[in-house]
Amino acid sequence: MSPNLRIASRFLTAKKRAMLMSLSCIVLGVGLFVVTQATTSGFEQFFIRTILGTNGAIRIEDRIQDTMRSMQAGGQNSNSNFYIALRTEGKKYIEGIEEPKLLVDALRRFENVAGVSEVLHGPVIIRSSFKSESVRAYGINVDDHLRVSDLGSQIIQGHISDFRDKPSGALLGKEMADRLQLTVGDSFILESQGESRRYRVSAIYETGVADIDRVRIYLNMSEARSLLKKPTGASFIQVSLFDKDRAPQDAQHMVAVLQYSAASWQEREKTWLEVFRALRISTAITVSVFTLIAGLAMFNTLAMIVMEKTKEIAILRSMGYTRGDISQIFLWQAAIVLMLGTVTGWVLGAVVTYAISNFPIRIRGIFATDTFIVSWSIWHYVAATATAVIMVMAASLIPARRAARLEPGDVIRGTAQ
Template structure:
């Protein structure tokens, strides 16, 4: 195509200017790729960190409501408050039904309650979680977080967090008095001490066998909740909706209990979009200004072409092609360099903990998107110079 050849000749005629233009575009693309990979990587990191330590879907007994006859003969709903702990009595049927759903990795029945650990005069409140010892790692990888002792709950011991152990001066093998919120007391040994990295877990949560938890919490048959782990945490709302339609339980996806995280990630994403938009605007402005300057410098050549009968559309297409070439070359170079930069920061530099210095996801740099947006933006930014060049009067252009 002749217009494309002319556009390429114009660009190669002034290689320094063209090189600076392409370099500027590439630099803006690197910023775009880096910010996209960083924001998406941070979102993935926070999501994995959060979902790796919690159940993705949780089933609990529905809140019981008592209907009370009011003075105007209408029923008023009031929550029931009794000493009897709410529980799921036919929990095995619920577990079997949940296990049949796609994407479900593990279904863990739990007996939960509150209590106190007592050692001498020191008393620490705790949240008790009774689980099957064979499912110790189904929700949280506790066995990988053990720093003292073991994660084996089959012997009737207790797993506590490192911060709680420090507060009470406990270590693996030391017995401690466990007093449940039902007033039941038992001397129980500390089987292991874990460090998850979340203060609310390391200081406030204790795990024990469900068989030991039942008599302590006065729940001989039922369970207080059923936790579900999925192969894809993003599917939690969908699975929760399916379970709500099938089971008479309160079903909650992890996103509902972590609204603050979701809001923070959305705000972070919007901030990244602003930065990306500014990078694209900078690309468009630099290309438009450079091509406008080119149209002024080549007024004579444009006038000669127009005097030989070259159409305005041809002249305009030459400048649009220049913008497209600059945008395509700059975006390809910038994408390649941006990927190498993200790869280096994620693998080549380690932080104090031995992990990546920054939670960058090189594969999430939005490379196709930035190439398309840059090429389209470059073509759009070339329209103004193209129109200015096409409107030149050939006689005036040659005389100047």
């Protein structure tokens, strides 16, 4: 152990209460920082998992066509048939996918693409014996769709195999089933463009996203084509990726290659993602107040120790301890408290995070959960530590430098008089 560290650790005992105050603030600051980051990130990541599990990483929707403004050379009255393109006017979007099979084949060649599913959707009216509602029918090839969504794990009643095996089977969202008072095995009628057909509930799913669970009814693709009278084409193609974070680059690449609009999950859910980001930053700032108080407490404690230990500082200087040594002795004190506080704060943060993860809370709307969602990430602990180190060490610099500036002769003369 270096002489300076040895002296610092003993000096710490001089102001036990004040040091404990600083220590408590660091523990609270680090612990709460970790907890708030774990919960806000937890909900954010769960939200991302939900949107990937429902709408996929990328959605290919409309064909893009460049448009040009042109003019006839020679003026209005000229008989010339010579045209020149002036400039590109913009892009025109043609709704839907005309040749889904070709597009699916092309998409499967992208390196990062894990799964592709064509989807056809359209408005229908659903009638149960209880009531009628306007909903949207989604035609899917179930095995393809299971590769681009979490539909399989979102089933809460019934079995996906029943849906696969029976052409007249349908998957209903939980909210829709509740409103229509339908359960697995019940039959209902779908009406579209003047035609009515009877279907049976194969299974009920719950994504937790209200807009999906209330209005989305899944049919087998062949049934959907027949009901919606769309024998060819698709409304969109849902794509899942091996690396979800590369979605914006992949989407851009797909647009360039395929000439279809491609929206990554980050682009589609930008609003919610921004909300989560703002929430995470604001909680970090709020909780950092504890660390700021810890810094101020440390400043106060060290300033008091410097005032009380002037003669010890003078005697150390008389023994050959340099100004740097004196400064280091006080910075070591701050570092020791910081280390103890940070480690204890980590433990507190981890324990509280674990406790919160078991805390019952029912959330439906943007996702479905019955407990608090937390995220375990080393970076929360790193960020909490960095905040504490910056604030506490910055606050300790002033008293440490003040101690180093003390003139031993002045101190000893003052004490002797």
